Amino acid sequence: MRNKLFILISGIIIALLIVNQASATTIACTPKVKLVNQDPSQAIPGSYVKVLFEVSGLGTDCNGLTLKLNPEYPFSLDPGYDPVQTLTGSPDVQGYKNSWDVPYKIRVADDALAGEYTLKLLERIGSNKDFNSSYIENDFNLSITDVQTDFSTVVQGSSGTQVSIGIVNIGENVANSLIVSIPQQQNFAATGVDQQIVGNLASGDYTIVSFNIAAANLRNFNRTNTRNPSDAGSSQNFPTNESANNPQLLKIQLEYTDNIGKRRNVIKEVRYISSSQGNLTRSAINGSSRNGSSSSTSPGVWWYVGGIIILAIIIGVYSMYGERIKNHYKKKNNNDKNSGKTPDWVTAERTHHKR
The missing domain is CATH 2.60.40.10 (Immunoglobulins)
Incomplete structure (x- = not known):
């Protein structure tokens, strides 16, 4: 009897151990x-x-x-x-x-x-x-999160070679330490300063920067309106007065720091017609040159030369006929004086009657 009871209790204990082991295994294999x-x-x-x-x-x-x-x-x-x-x-x-x-x-x-x-x-x-x-x-x-921003750029105005560019922060984030510059490009080049420091530009704010802009492709032509031999293979065209009336794309680089401290570059383009582009072209063609003659002469020079020629003619005529002219007018003046003088016989008659 005791043996049977011992066997039963042992079986129950073994069964409980198996169940506990299976339960422990199930919990352990529940990943998170x-x-x-x-x-x-x-x-x-x-x-x-x-x-x-x-x-x-x-x-x-x-x-x-x-x-x-x-x-x-x-x-x-x-x-x-x-x-x-x-x-x-x-x-x-x-x-x-x-x-x-x-x-x-x-x-x-x-x-x-x-x-x-x-x-x-x-x-x-x-x-x-x-x-x-x-x-x-x-x-x-x-x-x-979009930490970047965007810009809108327009040409605000121009005078001579100076152009003013308006910049608006149209994004939702501030542009920290903004620097505006004119990068190297085909049509234009900045003369003098090519970078402007703006600082921080908040969303919705705007600023205006100014640069002196010249036609970059003037360097491919000499003073006589002919292409330099070294640039014979270039396909770049000279900006004549006709092309100066057509707008060209001016590239503007905007460099700023975003909200996470990363430096970013944005390139924008604006259509620009330089009011001085035609004058620059004409100056390059008609200007004086040490290496060659000018292709045309300014009208003011012709007036100056003509005045000198006329003055030289007047001086030459006076030197040749001056004495004759003076004697002519002197003789005429004497005749006029004699014609106005009282004759001698009249004077004699007046004296006789007074006596």
Whole structure:
């Protein structure tokens, strides 16, 4: 009787141990996945963001865990990373924490708008990489913040070679340490200062900067309106008066620091007609040259030369006929005086009657 009771009690104890062992195994194989880090903290359109997932709840009795990152717009996985990662065995640090770190590098689309977006991470128990049958989907929210800004540029006015450019910050963020410059380009070149420091330009604010702008392709022509031999292969055209009336694109570079401290460059273009472009062309053609003759002469020079010739003729005529003219007028004056004098016989008669 005692033996039967002992056997029964032993069987119950063994059964309880088996149930407890199975229960412990089931709890140990319940994984937990969470997003523990994002670098940078703000996802930015057109840039990369590194995310780090922490996986816990796996013990030595599990058959492993397989993860698959399933990004959707505006996210995409960096080509250097495998979307599927399998966790097997024990964690790296035994007895300290029962977790794995799983990193991914994600690119944010250039045209992504600011807001909250969902990043999907799929998981399944075991080492099978086939996610077509069954899996568990984990959704994580990532915030996208547009730290950049945009500008609108217009030609505010021009006088001679000086042009004033109006710049408006039409974005939602401040442009810190803004510098405006005229970069190297085909049609125009800045003479003198080619950069202007603006400072911080808040959203909705505007500023005006001024530069001295000249036609860049004047250097391809000499003073006689012919192309320099060294530039014979160039296809650049000389800016004649006709082309000066047509607007050309003037490039403007805007360099600023965004809200996360990154330096950014923006190139804008404005249509510009230089009021002095025709004068610059005419000066290059008609100006005096040490190496060659001028192709035309200013009207003021002709007036000056003509005046000298007329004055020389007057002096020559006077030197040749001056004495004759003087004698002629002297004789005439004497005749006029004699014609007005009282005759002698009249005077004699007057004297006789007085006696």
